[in-house]
Amino acid sequence: METGKTREPIQEVFPRDPSRTYGLMELVRGTSPMVDKGPEDTVMSWPNLLVLELLAALGTSVVLLLWSAFVKAPLRELANPNVTENPAKAAWYFLSLQELLLHMHPALAGLIIPGLVIVLLMAVPYIDRSKKDVGIWFASKKGRLIAVGSAVYTFIWLLGLVLFDEFVRVRSIVAEPELWPGWVIPIIVVGGLIILLYVVIRRWRPSRREVLIGLFTAFVTTYFTLTIVGIFFRGMGMHLVWPWDLPPGALPF
Amino acid sequence: MTTKNHSVADIITRNRVWRSIFRQGYPADDENRARAIMNSWFLHIHPVKVKLHSLKLTYTWGLGVISFVLFLILVVTGAWLMFFYVPSVQSAYTDIQNLDTAVTFGALMRSLHRWSAHLMVVVVFLHLCRVFFTGGYKRPREFNWVIGVLLWVVTMLLSFTGYLLPWDQLSYWAITVSTNIVGAFPLIGEALRQLLLGAAEAGPPALVRFYALHIAVLPVVMTILIGIHFWRIRKDGGLSSPSEASENEYGDR
Numbered sequence: 001m002e003t004g005k006t007r008e009p010i011q012e013v014f015p016r017d018p019s020r021t022y023g024l025m026e027l028v029r030g031t032s033p034m035v036d037k038g039p040e041d042t043v044m045s046w047p048n049l050l051v052l053e054l055l056a057a058l059g060t061s062v063v064l065l066l067w068s069a070f071v072k073a074p075l076r077e078l079a080n081p082n083v084t085e086n087p088a089k090a091a092w093y094f095l096s097l098q099e100l101l102l103h104m105h106p107a108l109a110g111l112i113i114p115g116l117v118i119v120l121l122m123a124v125p126y127i128d129r130s131k132k133d134v135g136i137w138f139a140s141k142k143g144r145l146i147a148v149g150s151a152v153y154t155f156i157w158l159l160g161l162v163l164f165d166e167f168v169r170v171r172s173i174v175a176e177p178e179l180w181p182g183w184v185i186p187i188i189v190v191g192g193l194i195i196l197l198y199v200v201i202r203r204w205r206p207s208r209r210e211v212l213i214g215l216f217t218a219f220v221t222t223y224f225t226l227t228i229v230g231i232f233f234r235g236m237g238m239h240l241v242w243p244w245d246l247p248p249g250a251l252p253f
Numbered sequence: 254m255t256t257k258n259h260s261v262a263d264i265i266t267r268n269r270v271w272r273s274i275f276r277q278g279y280p281a282d283d284e285n286r287a288r289a290i291m292n293s294w295f296l297h298i299h300p301v302k303v304k305l306h307s308l309k310l311t312y313t314w315g316l317g318v319i320s321f322v323l324f325l326i327l328v329v330t331g332a333w334l335m336f337f338y339v340p341s342v343q344s345a346y347t348d349i350q351n352l353d354t355a356v357t358f359g360a361l362m363r364s365l366h367r368w369s370a371h372l373m374v375v376v377v378f379l380h381l382c383r384v385f386f387t388g389g390y391k392r393p394r395e396f397n398w399v400i401g402v403l404l405w406v407v408t409m410l411l412s413f414t415g416y417l418l419p420w421d422q423l424s425y426w427a428i429t430v431s432t433n434i435v436g437a438f439p440l441i442g443e444a445l446r447q448l449l450l451g452a453a454e455a456g457p458p459a460l461v462r463f464y465a466l467h468i469a470v471l472p473v474v475m476t477i478l479i480g481i482h483f484w485r486i487r488k489d490g491g492l493s494s495p496s497e498a499s500e501n502e503y504g505d506r
Binding site for chain 2: 042043044045046047049052053056057068069074075076077080084089090092094097105106107109121122125128130132133135147252
């Protein structure tokens with residue numbers, strides 16, 4: 001492919017030339033159509049990409065074969081509607097939702113919150129439309145700090161809330177009417193914490209993408225933390241226990 | 254190509270049958286490498302040349318490729334398991350027991366299927382995080398991000414519908430817990446729950462419905478979405494990279 005580049009030897013980018021009457025005034029960001037897109041930035045797919053794909057396929061297969069050869073898929077007793085499992089856990093990737101279920105109305109935990117999460121995830125590219133920092137992990141140093149800060153903030157609050165609802169219990173303070181512990185308090189707490197996070201992030205003067213990084217990190221941290229709590233820290237009657245005190249068969253796989 | 258020796262490779266490749274299938278020579282030079290990609294139905298989803306940046310391990314971690322490899326492993330092992338499994342309450346559990354004890358490689362194939370499914374839920378989610386944190390959802394890839402979110406949801410649904418099939422205590426109570434969450438939704442909840450289960454409780458109709466969803470409906474949906482997802486990667490100019498960044502693509506800020 002010919003790019004129209006001159007074949008002259010490499011020169012200084014801005015050579016001092018006494019015969020010129022103009023000079024470099026300012027550097028501005030921006031790209032011309034061929035900047036960084038020339039053939040020197042690409043390689044043939046065969047073999048460069050295909051070898052990597054083959055390695056990924058082989059690596060995945062080998063690891064899974066070895067793992068499956070040594071660890072058998074579980075099979076419990078025959079299903080029996082008369083013998084309730086305690087704890088009865090959903091599949092592990094739904095345990096974050098089952099955890100929410102302990103603290104709020106099922107429609108909020110099982111439908112509204114996950115539905116909102118999926119809709120908002122899909123909306124991400126239509127909210128952050130700038131192309132300023134494509135392809136850069138966490139956008140910037142600030143984005144990285146926002147992600148770490150958001151993760152720590154979310155993790156600490158989640159631990160506090162899970163422990164609070166286990167040992168103090170919202171329902172022991174306000175049980176009636178159901179609207180309060182089921183809807184009002186969870187919405188105020190979750191909504192308030194998200195708004196607080198947003199306000200704190202805004203103080204960093206972030207770009208729109210960096211705001212989204214903060215919020216998305218909060219979602220990932222929540223999903224991860226509640227899943228771990230659900231798998232390893234929920235025993236009989238879905239009460240908190242240490243992983244080593246879990247009743248036999250409490251692990252959902 | 255030279256005509257000198259009569260090696261095994263020559264005997265295999267220098268005849269009309271081979272030439273009718275593979276129209277190019279061995280991909281040792283750029284022309285044949287390009288043709289190897291373009292002439293192959295399996296490989297033509299790749300561009301002939303790829304950006305060096307998109308091969309960086311620390312950019313993609315190979316998560317998309319690994320997700321697809323896991324899907325292929327699941328299709329193969331899943332089809333194999335279908336030979337030995339009948340989705341009826343009378344035989345489902347004993348079929349699985351037979352797989353584990355009497356069928357050659359039965360335990361290995363079932364374990365492979367099970368662990369690949371778990372791993373796929375993890376890897377697809379990590380892939381989603383990778384794309385988010387590198388800003389890969391930005392223009393022109395907005396809609397491919399939306400497809401990606403759907404693929405994550407379908408992955409979980411596939412895993413969830415497969416969970417019931419062994420018909421053991423773990424499956425039965427996980428599905429009972431999960432469908433009870435659905436049943437708690439306002440207005441449509443109970444109707445939706447009964448639609449899923451085909452009855453008031455998890456029983457024979459639920460097993461058949463989950464089976465049909467697991468081996469026919471959802472895999473077809475998944476395959477179509479994966480097809481669009483891959484096709485759009487090429488249409489959108491390959492993987493995202495910092496070279497696409499620009500200050501003023503949109504007058505957003």
